[in-house]
Amino acid sequence: MSTPPLIGVTTYLTRARWGVAWDLPAALLPADYPRYVQRAGGLAVMLPPDDPGTAAAVIRRLDGLILAGGEDLDPALYGAEPHPRAGAPVPERDRWELALLTAALDQDVPVLGICRGMQLMNVHAGGTLCQHLPDVVGHDEHNPRAGAFAEHLVKPSPSSLLGSLVPDPGDVATHHHQSVDRLGEGLVATAFASDGTVEALERAGGFVVGVQWHPEARGDVRLVEGLVSAAAGCRR
Template sequence: MGDGRRPRIGLCTALERARWTVWDREAFLLSRAYVDALQVAGAVALMVPPDAWVAEHPDDVLDGLDGLVLAGGADIDPASYGESRHAKTTNTRPDRDHAEIALATRALERELPVLGICRGMQLINVALGGTLVQHLPDDLGHTDHRRALGSFDNADHDVRLEPGSLAAAACGELRHATKSHHHQAVAKLGDGVVASGWSELDDLVEAIEIPDSRWALGVQWHPEVDPRSRVVRAFTAEAARTPARA
């Protein structure tokens, strides 16, 4: 940024039951990989937990940010997009959904850069009126997008990117190797959302963007765990151009 300050990136957290040292309690958490990727890219990561106040007053958070990352995590409550729950849709956190939908919607309105990763890509689509496939094996007949729970092992596949798209610019190529771990995906695209990347496994939509926004990209894979990926760096570079706050 012009004043030498690192961009401040809001990083939305999960709310999960967790164990650490002698404790077993609910916690706001994320994989360290998200924070590491942002710090390596030159940003300050500020973790933003679900908050009922923020769901109603997103500007209270966004006023202090230069960009917003919507991270991975639990399934989005299908009530958010007007559908009944599939048997394989589990561990939903409506409080997280409400806060992140409000933050994403308002960040787009304010022309802040937004990056959605995995669940975060799906959240962007839902926030703009889109829907999700709740269990990919039912539609695709295979489990190649999430072969091992809790692991990226053997889940690598290439994604084909639209020439001239934000996704292609962020990745720096038209065919991008990815690390994938998901059982849900974008179905109907939200208002103003376009698909810009497709899995070479089965043509599943794996990148979305909003052409009328300043910089808004959703990727179904996990660039934060791949040091070769340029996606987080491209997002951070854009966030660094956010005008300095008063």
């Protein structure tokens, strides 16, 4: 039996508490992410922030890449000043994930961006972000309560790769206060919320898909099954 595709998943770099008294910096990833990959038949490996110069070598050993959710990107990456509601950036993570994405695109490795991951894909392509979505849409339904997912309707484009995997409109798990503003070069928006917020994007050629929602939080494996299948077919 062949080895299942190896899927790298990026992680937080933050302070965490566990056990009786441990309180230390940690490379952190919610368990839903590796479970998500495993349910689709992949092997998950965590990719904590590292030297960006090693990214190409790391990607050569992977079959697929998931850019996970997390902190706000540094607005300096897209030429903006921080919004008062923007979170503190984590430059080590930004640099690492941008380098991983560059290497994955160069090597035709399938990519799935989730929430922050989709936003990073847009910034990588020269796009910009809305730093506080309620300023634009006039409500906080994309992120009504800290530390908890909400739900709202998303409508995929039927002619897109996303639409072939998730063909029908449906409710998704949401937790974000930032969003795509100007779309990056070479990217196409492929799903929207009812208020017009871009909820997915993709790049033509290969599997390069980003979604603003959290499919791993609701156990919807259709997207990650698409990633794992593409990863199995692109093995070098």
